[in-house]
Amino acid sequence: MIGLFYFNLHWLTPNTLQKGTWGTFIGLLLGAFLITFVIDKVIFDLTFDDMPRPRHDGPPTLHGEGRPRPFYAGPPMMLNSPHFLGISVSFILVVALSSVIALWRERTENKAIQQQIIYEKIAAELAVLKLQVSPHFLFNTLNNIRWLARQKSEQTEGYILKLSDLLRYMIYHANHDKVAFSQEIKYLNDYIDLQRMRLIDPSKVIFEVEGDTETLMIEPMLFIPFVENAFKYGVHSQQDTPIEFRLSIKDKVLHFYSKNDIFTGNSPLLEEESGIGIPNVKKRLALHYPDKHQLSINTEWGQFEVNLLINLSA
Structure with missing residues (x-):
């Protein structure tokens, strides 16, 4: 889940959801969910596969040298168990949280970029305006001094x-x-x-x-x-x-x-x-x-x- 969080935060949402490619985003999410599900099932089976699961439909029967054979219910029915529901809810919450953070961060960065662009535009406009004033002033003042020089x-x-x-x-x-x-x-x-x-x-x-x-x-x-x-x-x-x-x-x-x-x-x-x-x-x-x-x-x-x-x- 931690890996999923950072994968979605730094790569999946910025490269798919923010660019409007919803199909790619959903497809990769389904693939990520399948990988998460398989990894979790493997870990679950490795942990609990050697543990007997008693059945409640009758006593155990004898086998081999008279030892009772444990009734093993087989692999857990993941799709019908609360465990599967827990994986699904966790997956959705992690994806939703990381996507919201990625979108908020992208919006904040864009806003900062836009403000910087506006600031630079204003600074450029002001520089041009000042340059426009200066020649006009200089032209008039030199004319005045020329008039004074002619008067000696x-x-x-x-x-x-x-x-x-x-x-x-x-x-x-x-x-x-x-x-x-x-x-x-x-x-x-x-x-x-x-x-x-x-x-x-x-x-x-x-x-x-x-x-x-x-x-x-x-x-x-x-x-x-x-x-x-x-x-x-x-x-x-x-x-x-x-x-x-x-x-x-x-x-x-x-x-x-x-x-x-x-x-x-x-x-x-x-x-x-x-x-x-x-x-x-x-x-x-x-x-x-x-x-x-x-x-x-x-x-x-x-x-x-x-x-x-x-x-x-x-």
């Missing part, structure tokens, strides 16, 4: 150093699952400084942060597409450009808010023109913060307004 500004070198810091952040931190929220704020602040340099009145751009930014961790580069979008569609070459960014944290709930005017001819197409950034942010939020975020985007009254809430609690 003495601040060009300082802004190149800022860009260097930004690229360093993107290379060494953007690939992390989480970064310190304070690092993300510095990254945004440097980017906004780079954008302010081409505005008529840089003071019209507001960037405020409230709450504890030192202890929380966050997915990197979540907000930069919204910031890029604001400067892309909310900047006018001859008018003041009021742009507002606010980040606040309360009870581990992060609130990001941005608002900018939409000037004529600069209407953002959320799924196309700004699509390298904002739709990807939506995907990343869904992957990293499922059921823990709320994002609303409003484009009424000639303004582009974003409200993003993220629950950063474990």
